[in-house]
Amino acid sequence: MKPILLIAIVSGTLCAVRPAQTPITWRSKGLRVSTSDNVIYLEQAVEIKHGKTSVRADSGRIYFDPSDKRLHREAITRVVLHGNVRFSLGGERFSGRGEHAELLPQESITLSGQVTAHRGDSTIRGTRVIYYLNTGWIKVSDAQGELRSERTHSKSSR
């Protein structure tokens, strides 16, 4: 009886424990809040961090869902950044830069403009690069210049 009870307690505890959500943190020089459209405007020297994801830019906007029914609080739905965007993902050794970026938390980050992205020894250039945070897949749109992997061979694409 006692082992069964112990197993039941442990199982129930494991089921009840959910992995804690990681908050998104930001820093900037100056901030404005518009409660009417649920947006925070970050004015200068913006830095966004979420787990291993880090993005810097000249300015940005954080969009909120004002009434996340599951969390019972305001929750970030997306982050849009403009100007001199630099992105890095620790552990994956993936980094990139572009003119604009859109971060969908826990889903993807899209770099646009004149994008250059690096993953390991590979370099990707294009006008739009999407990195899927869950799978690690990279999607390049309107690829220009070259897709190069220095470990094997060079390949040009247009």
Next chain:
Amino acid sequence: MTQLYRLLLVLFCVASFFLLRYVLSRPASPLPQDSHGMFVTHGDGVTWYRYRDGRVVQRLSAARATLFFAMAAQQASGTFPDFGAQPARVELDGAVQLAAQGHVLRTQRATLAEGIVSSAAAVEIVGRGVHLRGQDGFSYTLADGKLSLLGEVEGEAYPADRNR
């Protein structure tokens, strides 16, 4: 004796009825039913309310307050009026707190003038899962809730759960 008890019981019920009717007929709070802000003084401090449809939607309070009226000086006779003329400027000092829309803003000093609360002191804003910190001051417009934080600003909030 039993008749006396019955008489007392009847009198008690009648008195209770009239007392209850009197209590219920009084307004729950002395707040008028429009959207003007109003000051209520307590001790050295002050609380400013903005209300809409009889409900408080913004509340600004501080431990100490100095009210500047754009009129002839009023004789302080121990208490300031709770209603009536609004001050042109209010200097707030100590435990300044502004509550609105589920968020609470805290700072040590602030000024309320022309419908704008402003300060050069550090500020912290918490509420509804959002946390903001600014070191170089802020301004908050009471009419539309627009907030600006100056200088170095930090913040955090949680992402929406996309697995719903």
